[in-house]
Amino acid sequence: MNSTERPRLSVRSPADLVAAVPYLLGFHPADSVVVVAVRGRRVVFAARGDLPDPGTDPGPVARHLAQVVVRQDADAATVIGYGPAARVTGAVDAVGGALDDAGLVVLDALRVTDGRWWSYLCGEPACCPADGTPYDPAASQVSAAAVFAGQVALPDRAALAAQVSPLDGPVRLAMRRATARARRRLAALTGEPSGGGPSGGALSGGGPAGEATGGRRGEARAVRSAGTAAVRAAFRRQRRGERLDDDEVAWLTVLLTQVAVRDHAWSRTDGRDADISLWTDVFRRAEPDLTAAPGTLLSFAAWRAGHGALAAVALERVLAAHPEYPLAVLLDDALRRGLPPSELDGWPANAGGSVLRRRRRRPPR
Incomplete structure (x- = not known):
């Protein structure tokens, strides 16, 4: 719907x-x-x-x-x-x-x-x-x-879904290589082996896995700092009409697996055309295991702009690959219930006060 x-x-x-x-x-x-x-x-x-x-x-x-x-x-x-x-x-x-x-x-x-x-x-x-x-x-x-x-x-509707479909061919090969570089870069920042997929952590207020461990707080702060810088740079580039290069997209998608970084991006995302363009581009170029955050951010931006159909097809692609991704489940519930975007005003900062509650995703109709 x-x-x-x-x-x-x-x-x-x-x-x-x-x-x-x-x-x-x-x-x-x-x-x-x-x-x-x-x-x-x-x-x-x-x-x-x-x-x-x-x-x-x-x-x-x-x-x-x-x-x-x-x-x-x-x-x-x-x-x-x-x-x-x-x-x-x-x-x-x-x-x-x-x-x-x-x-x-x-x-x-x-x-x-x-x-x-x-x-x-x-x-x-x-x-x-x-x-x-x-x-x-x-x-x-x-x-x-x-x-x-x-x-x-x-x-x-299929033509609309095609607008958020993954890019293949030379673009996919270039992104695969860029993402491997980004994973190594993140591993160097955190001291962990490269790899990982979408975060399944708390919707807001929760940090990357292991953040609470005293010996790793510095690494978590470094990741948040790098993520904040990458998100802000991406928005600045997009609003100047500039497209992110492969390494910038790959680095952004790897950092968005961290909930704190994802929430920072969420707090800066509205219904502006530039926001929709940014997250559409990142979503389509992201490696399959890294699509959850950018796809959900695209859905949120489209919903805020009143493009409900675009929000729905973006969520469908996210949930097909990552059915338990919390923010996608939240937005899916909101869209299915016909709630206005104002219901999420102030998120993620005041998530505890929202009328929305996380629910198990309904099976497809």
Whole structure:
């Protein structure tokens, strides 16, 4: 499921809303049920879920989507199903019923497929013919306004996932060599053998393994100092429009395995375009065992910026490789519950006071 902050688009009809949804999500949905939530006259949230498999009870998906929308303090919503009627109708009905049970007004219930839309709530042939109403997104004023505002609608969700996929070929070979150098550099700093993977330590306040041991406090301080310097240098370079070289990326990813360094990077990460660009680049270039921290930081930056779909696909890649990484599990829970990014304001400094709690990750739906 994905959520985003909305661009300011003028929506006056079902056709306008159908044209706007891909820009609200960041991609053109297929085999999906989407809920567009409204507060007053403004779209405040969009949530997407996969259509249930044929013969599967749509109730659980419907109730979950309704709960997520209710958390946005919305007062009304429109439900849109993408796909053939045999799969869409039951899901749209179930979501509409769940929204109604939750006290929200269902403004409309639509089905979209093959360049046409149908309304389940309108029976007037003049405006909602039985064979559907054709629409052309390319000719829509809503689409034109979204593009003018810099909004992007990728062809599908797979295209979005490709934007955070690992880089291969010569880039991977160069990064493998650079990471080996970075591991040796860290080993020299700590006096430990080179190697290691993502840290599974405390979400905040906990330091690198062994930090509490008196004889190693100096090494831990040295690592934190090196990590702080690497993070600050990376942000400075990115905001000047400069790309990190292989050794800088490798050194940063190795240091980010230390929780104190990761938390410092987290505290400096917001929803700025430069933050998203930085962590996307580092995530894609990082060696497989070092992707947890940069991928989660990318997800956090995207979430803060309102790019919920990007946040979700980044987390999916992280959790596929590192299913127990605590910060990724935390963000996954927040996204699934539809919590606003403000719930993590002040993290990681005041983590103990957050309303969020670490949970076991739900199995994939």
